[in-house]
Amino acid sequence: MSETTLYVLQQLINGLTIGSTYALIAIGYTMVYGIIGMINFAHGEVYMIGTYTAFITIIGLLTLGVGSLPIVLLLALITAIIVSSSYGYAIERVAYRPLRGGPRLIPLITAIGMSIFLQNYIRLAQGSRDLAMPALISGGIEFGDPEVFEVTISWMQLIIWGVTLISMTALALFISRSRLGRACRACAQDLKMTNLLGIDTNRIIALTFVIGAALAAVAGVLLGLYYGTINPYIGFMAGLKAFTAAVLGGIGSIPGAMLGGLLLGVTEALTAAFFPSEYKDVVAFSLLVLILLFRPTGLLGKPEVEKV
Amino acid sequence: MQRALFPALFAAGVTFLLTCLVIGVKLEQDGPTLTVVGADAETWSWIAFAVVVVFLFQLFQQPLARLRQRLPTADVTGLLPDHRLRTRLRPWLIALVVVGLLVWPFMVSRGAVDLATLTLIYVMLGLGLNIVVGFAGLLDLGYVAFYAVGAYTYALLSEYYGLSFWACLPLAGLLAATFGCILGFPVLRLRGDYLAIVTLGFGEIIRILLNNWTGLTGGPNGIGGIDKPSLFGLEFSRRASEGAQTFHEFFGISYNSSHKVIFLYLVAVLLVLITVYIINRIQRMPIGRAWEALREDEIACRSLGLNPTVIKLSAFTLGASFAGFAGCFFAARQGFISPESFTFIESAIILAIVVLGGMGSQLGVILAAIAMTILPELAREFQEYRMLMFGGVMVLMMLWRPQGLLPMKRPHLELKSS
Numbered sequence: 001m002s003e004t005t006l007y008v009l010q011q012l013i014n015g016l017t018i019g020s021t022y023a024l025i026a027i028g029y030t031m032v033y034g035i036i037g038m039i040n041f042a043h044g045e046v047y048m049i050g051t052y053t054a055f056i057t058i059i060g061l062l063t064l065g066v067g068s069l070p071i072v073l074l075l076a077l078i079t080a081i082i083v084s085s086s087y088g089y090a091i092e093r094v095a096y097r098p099l100r101g102g103p104r105l106i107p108l109i110t111a112i113g114m115s116i117f118l119q120n121y122i123r124l125a126q127g128s129r130d131l132a133m134p135a136l137i138s139g140g141i142e143f144g145d146p147e148v149f150e151v152t153i154s155w156m157q158l159i160i161w162g163v164t165l166i167s168m169t170a171l172a173l174f175i176s177r178s179r180l181g182r183a184c185r186a187c188a189q190d191l192k193m194t195n196l197l198g199i200d201t202n203r204i205i206a207l208t209f210v211i212g213a214a215l216a217a218v219a220g221v222l223l224g225l226y227y228g229t230i231n232p233y234i235g236f237m238a239g240l241k242a243f244t245a246a247v248l249g250g251i252g253s254i255p256g257a258m259l260g261g262l263l264l265g266v267t268e269a270l271t272a273a274f275f276p277s278e279y280k281d282v283v284a285f286s287l288l289v290l291i292l293l294f295r296p297t298g299l300l301g302k303p304e305v306e307k308v
Numbered sequence: 309m310q311r312a313l314f315p316a317l318f319a320a321g322v323t324f325l326l327t328c329l330v331i332g333v334k335l336e337q338d339g340p341t342l343t344v345v346g347a348d349a350e351t352w353s354w355i356a357f358a359v360v361v362v363f364l365f366q367l368f369q370q371p372l373a374r375l376r377q378r379l380p381t382a383d384v385t386g387l388l389p390d391h392r393l394r395t396r397l398r399p400w401l402i403a404l405v406v407v408g409l410l411v412w413p414f415m416v417s418r419g420a421v422d423l424a425t426l427t428l429i430y431v432m433l434g435l436g437l438n439i440v441v442g443f444a445g446l447l448d449l450g451y452v453a454f455y456a457v458g459a460y461t462y463a464l465l466s467e468y469y470g471l472s473f474w475a476c477l478p479l480a481g482l483l484a485a486t487f488g489c490i491l492g493f494p495v496l497r498l499r500g501d502y503l504a505i506v507t508l509g510f511g512e513i514i515r516i517l518l519n520n521w522t523g524l525t526g527g528p529n530g531i532g533g534i535d536k537p538s539l540f541g542l543e544f545s546r547r548a549s550e551g552a553q554t555f556h557e558f559f560g561i562s563y564n565s566s567h568k569v570i571f572l573y574l575v576a577v578l579l580v581l582i583t584v585y586i587i588n589r590i591q592r593m594p595i596g597r598a599w600e601a602l603r604e605d606e607i608a609c610r611s612l613g614l615n616p617t618v619i620k621l622s623a624f625t626l627g628a629s630f631a632g633f634a635g636c637f638f639a640a641r642q643g644f645i646s647p648e649s650f651t652f653i654e655s656a657i658i659l660a661i662v663v664l665g666g667m668g669s670q671l672g673v674i675l676a677a678i679a680m681t682i683l684p685e686l687a688r689e690f691q692e693y694r695m696l697m698f699g700g701v702m703v704l705m706m707l708w709r710p711q712g713l714l715p716m717k718r719p720h721l722e723l724k725s726s
Contacts, residue, residue, distance in 0.1 A: 039501050049330065056333050060344045079329070086325040095703050105447055106706050108501055109663055112449070113702025116656055120696040125331045133342050236652070240512075243505060278520050285509035292502050293494050 006149040011273040012266060017157045017226070019265020020164035024219035025242035026249070026257035027171065028088075028212025034188040034252035035208055036100070041111035042091055044239015045118035046213045050084040050220030051230050052126060055133060069136060073225075080217040087118075088213025092206050115236070123232040132229045160222045167218050168258060171211070175254065184208060188252070237281070241268075244288040250301020259299060316366035323362040327355045406581065413573050418566045421573050423685055425641060428576035429634050430677040434661040435583050435670065436630030441659065442668035443596065444623035445603030446496070447504040449655055450511025454484040454628040456518065456650035458635025463531040463645055464524070473537035473640050477633060484632025485625045492624035496617055511655055518647040530646025536568060537575055537640050572641055579637060583630055584670065590626070599623050600668070653695065660698045663705055666712020675714065 025047055032040045057076040066072055095110045140154030175181040186194040187204045195201045223238070224230055241264065249260025264284060271283045291298060332355055334345050365372075413421045433455060440448045458480040465471040465479065495506050518525050525531065590596045598619045602609045606616055639645050661680050665672030684694045705712065 039505065052335070053329050055342070056329055056335060056344055059335065059342050060333065063344060083325055083329055086322045090322055090326055095707070098707055102710070104501060105445065106710050108447060108504060109659070110703050110706040112656060112659070113699045113706070115699070116653075116695055117699030117703065120693075120699060122330065124692065124696060126335055129337060131335050131337050131342060132340070134340065240505075240508070244509075247502075247505075276520065278516060282513050282516050285513050288509050289495070289506050292498055292506055296498065296502065 003149045006144050006151050007273065008270070009144075010149070010151045011269040013151070013153055013157065015266035015269025016262060017160050017265070018223075018268065019245075019262040020160060021219040021223050021226075021261075022238075022242050022245045022265055023258045023261025024164060024167060024215045024222075025238060026246040026261045027215050027254060028209075029243050029246040030249070030251055030254060030257040031184075031208045031212050033246070034254075035184070035191065035205055036096075038096070038104070038107045039111065039243065040091075040096075040209070040212070041108065041239070042095075042114040042118060043212065043216060044235035044237075044242070045115050045122075046084050046087050046091070046235075047216040047220045047238055047242075048230075048232065048235030049087055049118065049122065050080040050213075050217030051224040051234065052122060053083040053217070054080040054221040054224050055131065055230060058136070059133070073136070073221075077218065077221050080221050081214045084213045084217035084220070085210045088209040088216075089206055092209040097202065097205075115239075119232055119235060126232065128232055130229050130231045133224075135228055136225060156226050160226060163218060163222060167215060171215070171254070174211075180204070180207060241284055244284055247288060247298055248291055250298025252302070253298070253300045256298055256300035263299075312367050312369065316363050319366045320359050320363035323359050324355070327358060331355060409577050410574070413570045418569050421566070421569050423682065425569070425573045425576045427678055427681040428573070428580050429638055429641070430658070430661060430681050431580050431674050432576075432583050432630060432634040432637075433658045434665065434673040434677045435580075435587055436627045436634065437658050438662050438665075438668065438670065438673045439587060439599075439623050439630070440627035441662050442666075442673070443591065443599040443603065444620060445599075445667075446620060446623065447501070448507045448624070448627070449504050449652070449659070450507035450509070450514075451627070451631055451658055452650045452652070452655040453507075453511040453514040454488055454631035455635040455638070455654070456514055456647070457484045457487050457628075458632030459639040459645045459649070460518065460525065460531075460635075461632070462636040462639045463534050466535050467531060467533075473535065473636070477636050480636035481629040481632040484635065485629035488625045488628025489621060492621050492628075493617075496620040496624065508652065508655075511650075511652060515647050515650055518650070526646075528646060528648070530644060530648070532644040534639050534643050534645070536572070536643065539571060576637060576641075579633060583633070584674075587670065595619065595622055657698060660702050663702055664713060666714045669712060669714050672712050672714030676712075 025043065028043045028046070029040060032038065032043075054076040057079040058072055061072045061075060066075075091114055095114050096107055099107045099110060135156075137156050137159065138154075140152050140157070142150050142152050144151040175184060183194070183199050183204050184207065186197070186199065187201055187208075191201055194204075219238075242261070245260035245264045246257045247260070248264055249256025249258070264287070267287065268280045268284055271280045332347050332352060334347060336343050336345050413424070433451070437448065437451050440446050440451070461480040461483050462473065462476040465476050466473075471479075491507075491510055495503060495510075498506060519528055521527070598609070598614055599622075601612075602614065602616055602619050609619075610616055638649075642649075657680065661676045662673055664680065665674070665676030680698070684691055690697070
């Protein structure tokens with residue numbers, strides 16, 4: 001194989017890795033949008049808080065002398081999910097629930113305020129500097145011609161794919177099989193009717209926030225370990241990218257969010273391969289603008305009819 | 309009480325989860341190694357305090373709500389003079405404010421005048437965004453992009469072609485308006501929340517382009533040495549450049565650097581007064597009425613034969629042009645600009661000003677801009693908490709008083725039974 005092919009292959013692998021974490025975050029946007037039709041702007045900050053919690057747990061456990069890496073990582077994942085979920089729940093309870101049923105612009109402004117608040121709250125509590133952690137999982141599989149170009153799939157990338165696959169499958173099963181999942185789908189179809197049928201819709205909405213936050217926390221742990229550095233500002237960009245992914249796949253549709261995330265990740269990686277890497281953000285945003293202009297329903301979304 | 313116990317315990321538990329790991333423990337970078345440090349006893353006692361407060365509040369929520377209902381609400385409307393007196397006093401009041409604005413800088417320190425100039429820039433930005441968000445109800449999260457366009461227009465034209473501030477001011481407004489029009493035309497068909505995200509993306513694109521187009525904009529290093537405005541060709545520097553005269557030479561007074569600061573302030577006052585006047589007039593024109601009608605009900609508007617695209621586009625363009633003027637003035641005042649000054653946070657601050665002031669209310673926006681720029685300066689130790697407060701204020705305002713501190717009053721007539 002030629003050098004370019006191998007190089008593109010490497011970028012594809014990197015893109016799929018980033019893309020699967022985008023997909024995890026995007027689900028939080030898409031589920032909330034599907035049920036109450038609002039953009040939860042603070043979702044990116046929930047992801048950032050998940051990363052911080054994971055770092056704190058990992059370093060704390062290592063300092064305490066817990067040697068086994070799988071146990072440390074599992075505990076970090078669980079802690080991050082619990083803390084992020086409580087943030088997701090609290091945001092919904094404090095900032096969005098009292099505004100339900102009002103004009104659409106109001107919760108969006110609250111969400112932006114919440115996002116700024118959380119970002120600065122973490123900045124004040126944890127400092128604004130970049131924090132770096134040495135790689136816990138190194139090594140990987142290498143193939144290709146060592147003299148031309150060597151393609152690497154690191155163990156970390158394989159873990160990211162595996163965990164993403166497990167989380168997605170669990171979510172799909174939960175939504176399609178469980179009682180609560182059915183209630184979620186009913187809420188997405190018709191909130192008022194679901195309420196009339198005796199389902200506590202407030203609890204279902206809180207549940208979607210919790211699920212979204214938990215998946216964002218999973219993405220936070222994975223990306224935190226993958227990059228090894230964090231700062232309080234990572235949530236903003238990650239949130240925007242994930243939102244782009246959700247819109248690309250068709251907002252409101254869960255398979256759409258998965259597809260959109262992967263597509264966005266790959267597009268970004270390929271852009272970074274052939275252009276200066278600063279322009280990959282420009283490509284992501286231009287993609288967002290173009291989809292919204294020419295196909296606002298996204299790839300898998302359903303058209304929305306505005307009712308009087 | 310018994311029934312409130314479980315939710316109260318739950319809320320207290322959630323509060324503990326929110327705070328214990330994030331505030332109670334701190335990550336510290338020590339060279340290549342990362343360590344965790346537990347917070348001191350004081351922080352932990354604050355966390356405990358927060359948990360107890362949330363618990364008690366949830367437990368006694370219903371009795372508290374009942375108590376609040378029984379409290380009499382103060383009626384402040386009676387304190388204002390009646391309508392006819394107010395209309396008669398109005399021109400005098402405005403004249404008083406204008407004279408005050410013009411005389412005030414000669415009596416205070418240089419720093420205070422400089423701060424006032426900065427405040428006036430925010431007033432202008434707030435008023436401009438108020439057209440888009442407050443009147444037309446379009447949430448624009450990339451407003452800072454137009455501000456950047458205005459600033460870079462002046463900086464680049466003065467650097468490459470040596471154009472003066474006064475020549476660039478209309479050009480900056482025009483160019484920002486063109487940008488607003490070009491962006492707005494395809495985007496304004498979108499529904500409210502999509503529009504917000506697209507404008508946010510646009511703002512980021514502009515910033516990234518400015519940052520990376522090093523050949524033209526100087527990239528992250530920015531552009532320095534931008535000329536200050538002059539008074540009919542009279543410069544405010546110590547020594548005149550070729551073929552020009554300085555202010556102090558012309559009037560035969562000794563050089564004083566505060567002349568320049570005061571002049572900049574007066575230019576800002578002039579710009580703000582023009583902005584206020586124009587917006588005040590347009591608001592009463594058919595187009596201004598159409599903005600508000602469109603904000604209230606788009607479908608009803610369309611069925612009355614108003615073209616929503618044209619109306620939205622006019623609001624967007626006009627709002628952008630004011631950002632362009634403000635940007636041009638900002639570049640002249642700073643003398644140096646870089647993409648750092650045009651981040652999303654800046655957009656969010658301007659939005660917070662509009663939200664706090666009461667969407668659509670001009671006086672409210674002006675007061676909010678003053679409060680938002682001067683309060684953090686007065687309390688220096690609060691500087692750290694500035695953005696935290698901005699975020700918090702945005703949330704609390706929307707929850708308690710979505711119409712803002714000074715909501716817009718619509719002129720209305722009442723029939724009085726005699």
